[in-house]
Amino acid sequence: MIEVKNISKHYRLFERDPGLSGAVKALFKRKYINKTAVNDISFTIPKGEIVGYIGSNGAGKSTTIKMISGILTPDEGSVIVNGITPYSDRTKNAKNIGAVFGQRTQLFWDIPVQESLELLKHIYEVPQDVYERNLAKFKEVLDLEALLPIPVRQLSLGQKMRCELAAAFLHNPSVVYLDEPTIGLDASVKIKIRQFIKQMNKEHQTTVILTTHDMQDIEELCHRIIIIDKGSVIYDGSLLSLKQQTRFNRTIKLEIDSNDGFTLPATLKTSVHLEIPEEEHHFLLHFNNTVISGSEIMKEIMRDYLVQDFTITELGIEKVVQEIYERGPEHAEVLGAVKVSN
Ligand SMILES: Nc1ncnc2c1ncn2[C@@H]1O[C@H](COP(=O)(O)OP(=O)(O)OP(=O)(O)O)[C@@H](O)[C@H]1O
Numbered sequence: 353m354i355e356v357k358n359i360s361k362h363y364r365l366f367e368r369d370p371g372l373s374g375a376v377k378a379l380f381k382r383k384y385i386n387k388t389a390v391n392d393i394s395f396t397i398p399k400g401e402i403v404g405y406i407g408s409n410g411a412g413k414s415t416t417i418k419m420i421s422g423i424l425t426p427d428e429g430s431v432i433v434n435g436i437t438p439y440s441d442r443t444k445n446a447k448n449i450g451a452v453f454g455q456r457t458q459l460f461w462d463i464p465v466q467e468s469l470e471l472l473k474h475i476y477e478v479p480q481d482v483y484e485r486n487l488a489k490f491k492e493v494l495d496l497e498a499l500l501p502i503p504v505r506q507l508s509l510g511q512k513m514r515c516e517l518a519a520a521f522l523h524n525p526s527v528v529y530l531d532e533p534t535i536g537l538d539a540s541v542k543i544k545i546r547q548f549i550k551q552m553n554k555e556h557q558t559t560v561i562l563t564t565h566d567m568q569d570i571e572e573l574c575h576r577i578i579i580i581d582k583g584s585v586i587y588d589g590s591l592l593s594l595k596q597q598t599r600f601n602r603t604i605k606l607e608i609d610s611n612d613g614f615t616l617p618a619t620l621k622t623s624v625h626l627e628i629p630e631e632e633h634h635f636l637l638h639f640n641n642t643v644i645s646g647s648e649i650m651k652e653i654m655r656d657y658l659v660q661d662f663t664i665t666e667l668g669i670e671k672v673v674q675e676i677y678e679r680g681p682e683h684a685e686v687l688g689a690v691k692v693s694n
Pocket of ligand 1: 363364365387388389407408409410411412413414415416
């Protein structure tokens with residue numbers, strides 16, 4: 353169980369006037385400004401949940417994760433993870449958690465992966481039988497066998513990431529923080545990694561906080577997402593409800609046999625948004641399926657037009673989230689996708 357209560361983090365930044373005179377002035381008098389990276393964030397994550405923690409670049413994701421995992425201390429507020437305050441009790445906290453932080457490694461650069469894992473076994477005091485069982489499983493699910501004799505520095509990005517995940521889950525931690533675990537990886541490695549996270553979560557009830565810009569990761573792994581923007585939570589809820597609440601969550605691609613163009617029937621004007629793409633005789637109709645169904649729309653259109661073909665697609669999460677990022681928290685209400693939790 354993770355309880356985050358009203359945490360904020362401000363960075364103190366050194367500010368210098370431009371040019372040579374600025375550099376000289378700064379030698380004698382330093383000017384600082386405060387930058388708020390995380391602003392009064394609260395949420396609770398029960399045991400066994402996989403939560404996607406997402407936001408655009410610089411939104412404050414890493415800063416939040418660093419506070420929850422004990423690397424940084426919040427300036428205000430508090431964090432409790434399984435009864436422990438992570439930044440106050442770092443040693444005890446380390447035994448309970450696993451982490452993969454993007455480009456950084458917890459494996460030893462110059463020695464074979466197997467020896468790195470052995471060392472971590474001792475550091476985390478993992479019983480031999482648990483170690484052997486886990487290693488056997490990791491070999492199978494992450495396809496590790498061939499990588500174990502190789503030093504980390506000789507591994508490709510995807511190979512290294514598979515080993516990092518094995519290291520993060522080696523001691524059966526109750527909470528795992530994953531910061532961009534699939535960044536830059538090819539599709540087959542991404543699939544492997546997602547399968548592995550799912551399996552570990554299912555078998556051990558591992559709580560996972562996943563930070564990623566890859567919306568496929570979110571779609572496949574997380575029922576709940578927390579979206580932050582400019583340091584504040586702008587959405588905390590299910591992925592499904594985010595999609596449903598978005599202004600348009602479906603699109604009909606329509607091909608009609610008409611040289612006179614296409615106008616929306618009056619009955620659809622309030623519920624359907626028409627987009628006219630470059631392609632001749634093709635039209636896009638955006639709508640929300642909780643307001644009007646695709647078949648109702650098609651019935652109306654077929655009264656006036658000869659429809660050659662049509663397809664209905666669901667709005668991908670990329671689009672939903674992109675719209676929220678672009679509009680920002682101040683416009684999120686218009687989008688109808690906001691449920692602020694704190
Ligand atoms: N050590 C630091 N010193 C000063 N400012 C920092 C520091 N770390 C982060 N920031 C600033 O705090 C804000 C939040 O940064 P953070 O790294 O938490 O964002 P993020 O959501 O993880 O971004 P990204 O997706 O790009 O990794 C940014 O404006 C960043 O410039």
